[in-house]
Amino acid sequence: MPPHIHISVDRLRRRRSTPPSKKPVGDGKACKACGAHFRAEELERNWGVCTTCDHHFPVSSSERITQLADGDEWRELWSELAATDPLRFTDLVPYTERVEQAEAKGVREALVVGELSVQGVPSLAAVMDFGFLGGSMGSVVGEKFARAADRCVETGRPLSVITASGGARMQEGVIALMQMAKTVVAIDDLREAAIPVVVVLAHPTTGGVWASFASMGDFTYAEPGALIAFSGPRVIEQTTREKLPPEFGLAESQLENGQVDAVVDRRELPGRIGSVLNILDRPRADIDDGAGRIARQGRERASRAAQALPKLSRRLRGRLGTGSDGGAE
Ligand SMILES: [Zn+2]
Incomplete structure (x- = not known):
């Protein structure tokens, strides 16, 4: 096996030098989905979500x-x-x-x-x-x-x-x-x-x-x-x-x-x-009373909460014993 892979290094260098197509001027960013441009502070104010199409920026x-x-x-x-x-x-x-x-x-x-x-x-x-x-x-x-x-x-x-x-x-x-x-x-x-x-x-x-x-x-x-x-x-x-x-x-x-x-x-x-x-x-007040009691009360509370929630993962339902379709344990 050759010790070095020159080709892939060259390819990476070339790729890095290609400018991204939609880059706006200044410190702003362009939406990947709709192309709308935003200034950094605009994006921050909107939690990094595009105001035009709701695309979520990183x-x-x-x-x-x-x-x-x-x-x-x-x-x-x-x-x-x-x-x-x-x-x-x-x-x-x-x-x-x-x-x-x-x-x-x-x-x-x-x-x-x-x-x-x-x-x-x-x-x-x-x-x-x-x-x-x-x-x-x-x-x-x-x-x-x-x-x-x-x-x-x-x-x-x-x-x-x-x-x-x-x-x-x-x-x-x-x-x-x-x-x-x-x-x-x-x-x-x-x-x-x-x-x-x-x-x-x-x-x-x-x-x-x-x-x-x-x-x-x-x-x-x-x-x-x-x-x-x-x-x-x-x-x-x-x-x-x-x-x-x-x-x-x-x-x-x-x-x-x-x-x-x-x-x-x-x-x-x-x-x-x-x-x-x-x-x-x-x-x-429950928290300092020992792990067993915490776990028991937590499970009871979670079970009650689980029944009140419309969409509950099958995994959790199984764990809490509130459904019949089996649990992960
Ligand atoms: Zn957008």
Whole structure:
């Protein structure tokens, strides 16, 4: 096997030098769907949603947190955790350099976790940032997620998760893949303790993130037009040499297939998440009275809440014993 692949490097360089066709002048952005141009502050005011066609632009983790948290009630946790490079991995650029470049944009990792209050409910949030190495899941993402879950179990507070990820971080190899198991175990702990988990799937949620914690929420919302799939359509088409339908993997078709509970406009998300958390949240006095009682009361409350909700995932219904169509356990 040749040690270097010169052709692909040249091709990437050429591709990088081709300017995007719809780029507006200044600091603005053009809508990918309808071509409308927006200034940065216009977009921010409208939560990164196109006012002409409702296309959802990508937004950073800090914008997400501003949108979700009540007032200034956000306290980031474990921001000191940083990726190491156990494999000393180098592709076109060394991994450490890629991390430094990503950090220079002002985000420290692909997952930001912290304590906040959503529509009056004290809770935790784990928010992914696609701008940091494609929101890829490495050891730091897994560790932060597991710690957030532990904190939720300790405090009895619910967890909101917003995903946007290309999947496992290639540069960390098998260590990145291991985070799938780690985050699934963390979700299982939350399940045992009857802590509600609300997941919002943003564009794109793919690969190892979709195949682990992203698909395990009690309530799963998706943003309009988000790609939610294990493999993207381009990869599948190249592998199978078959044309996929245009709606493949999109949030709307995942709703039809029962993979998500609702497709929700970004501007309505805090309200929707807040309603769910308010229904499922427990009185603060319960929390220090022992895990068994918390779990029992949580389950009873969740069961009552479940019956009051029109659209409930089959998974949750099974778990709560409110339906006859079986549970995940
Ligand atoms: Zn548009």
